[in-house]
Amino acid sequence: MCWAPVEPSTTTDSTTDTTTETSTETSTTGPGLCGNAVVDPGETCDDGEDCGDGVCNSDEYTGEKHCNATCNGLYPGWCGDHSVQAPEACDDGEETPTCNADCTSVECGDGILNPSAGETCDDGVDNSDAYDDTPDQLACNTACTGTAPHCGDGVCQESHEDTTCADCTCGDGIVSAPETCDDAMATPTCDADCTPVECGDGHHNPAAGESCDDGNTIDDDACRNDCTTCGNGILQAGEECDDGNVIDEDACSNECIKPRLVFVTGAKFDGNLGGLTGADMKCGTAGMAADPNLPAAAWRAWLSDDTGSPSTRFDTAFSGWYLLVDGTPIAKGWSDLTDGTLAAAINLTENGAAPGLPKNTWSNTTAAGATASTEHCDNWTTTEFDPKGRIGDATATNTNWTDLNDADNNPFTCSAGLHLYCFQHTP
Structure with a gap:
C-alpha cells in the first residue's frame, strides 16, 4: 500500500511537465505560424492566408501592398509604388489625368471615375x-462629362421635347411644339412670341416693318389695319413724314x-452731255433752283x-409721288411711272416755266425705263451729225414722253439742242 500514493505523485509531476512543454512550443516562432495574420516574434509582417x-x-x-510568403518582408511591387510592373499599364502613385488609381490607363467607359482626367461620371458599358x-435612371454620357440628354439638363432636345419641358422655351432658337418659329428674337418672319408675323395679332414687330400692332380692326385709331401709324401727325420710325391728313x-x-x-430743264444741250454722269451733273445744277435744300447728287x-x-x-x-415743281402729280412710285401713261406731262422747268421750243428731250429710254437702242450719240459724248440719239416729247403723257413714235424725227441729230428730264433720286 505504500507504492500506491507514490505513483499518483509521479503521474502528477509528469503531467505538469508536459503542459509546460506544450505552452513553450505554442509561443515559439516557427514556419507554421506565418499566415496566422499575427506578426509573431521573428516575423516582420503577416497578412494571413x-x-x-x-x-x-x-x-x-x-x-x-502585402507581406511575402515567408513573413520576412513586403512583396516588392504593388499599385502605387511608382514603378510599373505587369499587369499594370501605368503607376503614378495616385490618380492622375492619364492613370487611374488602380494603375490602369484612363478610358471613358472603363467604369472607373477619374475626376483628375475631367470625368464627372463613368458607368462603364452603361454609358x-x-x-x-x-431622371432617376440617367446614364453617364459617352464622353464621361455628364448625364445622357434628358428633360432638365438645360438643353432643349428638339426631336424629343416641347415647351412642356422647362428646357424648351420661346427665344431659345429651337422650334419646339407648339412653336411654329423661333428665331430667338423678333425677325421679319417671326414674332418675339414664336408665332409667324401677322399684322393684327397684337404683337408689335418693328423688324417686320410694323410701326404698331394694336390687335384690332379699327382703321382710324392710333394704329391702322396695316400696322402703320401714318396719318396721326407724329413722325415715327419708318416714316419719312406724317402730316396727319388723308390727302395722298x-x-x-x-x-x-x-x-x-x-x-x-429750261436749258438745252447738244448730244455731248458728258455721258450719263455729265447729264446727272447738269440736272444737279438745275435742281438747285427746283429745291435749294437738295444737294446736286440728289438728281x-x-x-x-x-x-x-x-x-x-x-x-x-420708290412708292411715293413724283410731282412737278408746282405740285402737279405725274405718277405714284416707280411702277406707275413706267406703266406707259403719265398723270400729266413733264412740261415744267426747274423754275416752273414752260420749256422753250423744241419741246423735246434726249432720252433713248423705253417707257419701262430701259435702254431703247444703240442710238445715244456715242454714249452721249458727241455732237456729230451721225450717230444720232433717240428723243422724247415733253408734251406727251403716253409712251411718247420718253420715246417719240415718229420715224422722221426720232432719232435726232446729236448737234441739236434739246432738254433733259430730271428726277429727284433721294429724299
Missing part, C-alpha cells in the same frame, strides 16, 4: 448618349412718304446708253 480582400501573404503581384426622360398727293403721301420732284437724268438706264440707276423701290 485569406486573399478575399486582395491582401495576403504572397510572392505574387496582387495590386495591393449612353440616348435620350432618357427618367400733298407733301406727304398716305403712306408717309415724301414726294420727289420732276422737271424738264438723276432720265437717260440711257450702253452704260446704264433709269431702270439700273434710279430708286425703283
Whole structure:
C-alpha cells in the first residue's frame, strides 16, 4: 500500500511537465505560424492566408501592398509604388489625368471615375448618349462629362421635347411644339412670341416693318389695319413724314412718304452731255433752283446708253409721288411711272416755266425705263451729225414722253439742242 500514493505523485509531476512543454512550443516562432495574420516574434509582417480582400501573404503581384510568403518582408511591387510592373499599364502613385488609381490607363467607359482626367461620371458599358426622360435612371454620357440628354439638363432636345419641358422655351432658337418659329428674337418672319408675323395679332414687330400692332380692326385709331401709324401727325420710325391728313398727293403721301420732284430743264444741250454722269451733273445744277435744300447728287437724268438706264440707276423701290415743281402729280412710285401713261406731262422747268421750243428731250429710254437702242450719240459724248440719239416729247403723257413714235424725227441729230428730264433720286 505504500507504492500506491507514490505513483499518483509521479503521474502528477509528469503531467505538469508536459503542459509546460506544450505552452513553450505554442509561443515559439516557427514556419507554421506565418499566415496566422499575427506578426509573431521573428516575423516582420503577416497578412494571413485569406486573399478575399486582395491582401495576403504572397510572392505574387496582387495590386495591393502585402507581406511575402515567408513573413520576412513586403512583396516588392504593388499599385502605387511608382514603378510599373505587369499587369499594370501605368503607376503614378495616385490618380492622375492619364492613370487611374488602380494603375490602369484612363478610358471613358472603363467604369472607373477619374475626376483628375475631367470625368464627372463613368458607368462603364452603361454609358449612353440616348435620350432618357427618367431622371432617376440617367446614364453617364459617352464622353464621361455628364448625364445622357434628358428633360432638365438645360438643353432643349428638339426631336424629343416641347415647351412642356422647362428646357424648351420661346427665344431659345429651337422650334419646339407648339412653336411654329423661333428665331430667338423678333425677325421679319417671326414674332418675339414664336408665332409667324401677322399684322393684327397684337404683337408689335418693328423688324417686320410694323410701326404698331394694336390687335384690332379699327382703321382710324392710333394704329391702322396695316400696322402703320401714318396719318396721326407724329413722325415715327419708318416714316419719312406724317402730316396727319388723308390727302395722298400733298407733301406727304398716305403712306408717309415724301414726294420727289420732276422737271424738264429750261436749258438745252447738244448730244455731248458728258455721258450719263455729265447729264446727272447738269440736272444737279438745275435742281438747285427746283429745291435749294437738295444737294446736286440728289438728281438723276432720265437717260440711257450702253452704260446704264433709269431702270439700273434710279430708286425703283420708290412708292411715293413724283410731282412737278408746282405740285402737279405725274405718277405714284416707280411702277406707275413706267406703266406707259403719265398723270400729266413733264412740261415744267426747274423754275416752273414752260420749256422753250423744241419741246423735246434726249432720252433713248423705253417707257419701262430701259435702254431703247444703240442710238445715244456715242454714249452721249458727241455732237456729230451721225450717230444720232433717240428723243422724247415733253408734251406727251403716253409712251411718247420718253420715246417719240415718229420715224422722221426720232432719232435726232446729236448737234441739236434739246432738254433733259430730271428726277429727284433721294429724299
